[in-house]
Amino acid sequence: MTESWFALYPPVGGGRGAYSRMVAELREHGHCHLPALAGRDSRFAETAAARFTDLADDLWNQLEAELGLGRSPDRLVLFGFSMGALIATEMAARLQQRGTGAGGLVVAGCPPPHLLAGRAVHTLPDEELTAALAAQGTVPSMVLDDPELLSVMVPVWRADCAAVASHPRRPVVLDCPVHALGGTEDPLAREADVTVWPRLGGAGSSVRLLPGDHAAVLDRQDLMAAAVLAAADRPSEVGARW
Known part of the structure; x- marks a missing residue:
């Protein structure tokens, strides 16, 4: 198989539906690998991983299964937002x-x-954890307004946040191009930090900053999809095309 394909990794609490708008666009251009994380979707009954190494090992096994079908690694574009970005980076490494x-x-x-x-x-x-995540603007109101759903999501959020906290603080240097999208007012991914990403990737790496905070970046799934498609099509021209 030589066509482009895409692996998308969700943010804290997210599942296979986290990037529904992106997926609708990307599927017109290639296969989308949407891994199943413990604690959600088809693995709802499982306990979510609270250590990054366990989470990464699980998702690596799922990616290896895709590679076993004959999909080419060099035609793969990895994507993630927030926690998903850390996972995607680990998969690239x-x-x-x-x-x-x-x-x-x-x-x-x-x-x-x-x-x-x-x-x-x-x-x-629980209440403070929920408030902290709600303040980021990335938790749907339907979850916050539903006590039963909230009771289901809090353990998943807690495990995901613990996994992120356990991530090794070490530089990652990649040969493939790295393209970063950030918000100028995002307290979780400061502008000065986001602009470091291209230095960690290969030729053609780029960065784009948008006005707004963490939620504003997640809302621009159109731009994220455009970046993924550009990376698959003409990696050296991503910065000029998204």
Whole structure:
């Protein structure tokens, strides 16, 4: 198989539906690998991983299964927002260690791994944890307004936040192009940190900053899809095309 394909990794609490608008666009151009994370979707009954290494190992096994179908790593573009960006970066690093790197990496709303802040929101009581995530503007109101749904989501949020907190703070240097999208007013991914991403990638890496905060970046799934498609089509021209 030589067509482009895409692997999309969700933010904290997200599942396969996190990027529904993006997926609708990307599926017109290639296969979308939407991994199943423990604690949601088809794996709802499982306990979400609270350590990044466990989370990454699980998702790596799922990606390897796709590679086993004959999909080419160098035609793969990895994408993630926030926590998903860390996962996508880890997958890119493992592919590189395997000997055949990915075709490209697109990250949004996230600082590079070695610049992650030492936030410990996973240790907060349920109400404070919920308030902290709600303040980011990325939690749907339907969840916040439904006590039963909220009781289901809080353990998943807590595990995801713990996984992020346990991520090793070490620089990652990739051979593939890295393209980053950030918000000028995002306290979780500061402008100064987001602009470091291209230095960690290969030729053609780029960064784009949008006015707005964390939620504003996530809302621009049109731009994120455009970046992923540009990375798959003409990696050296992404900066000029999204």
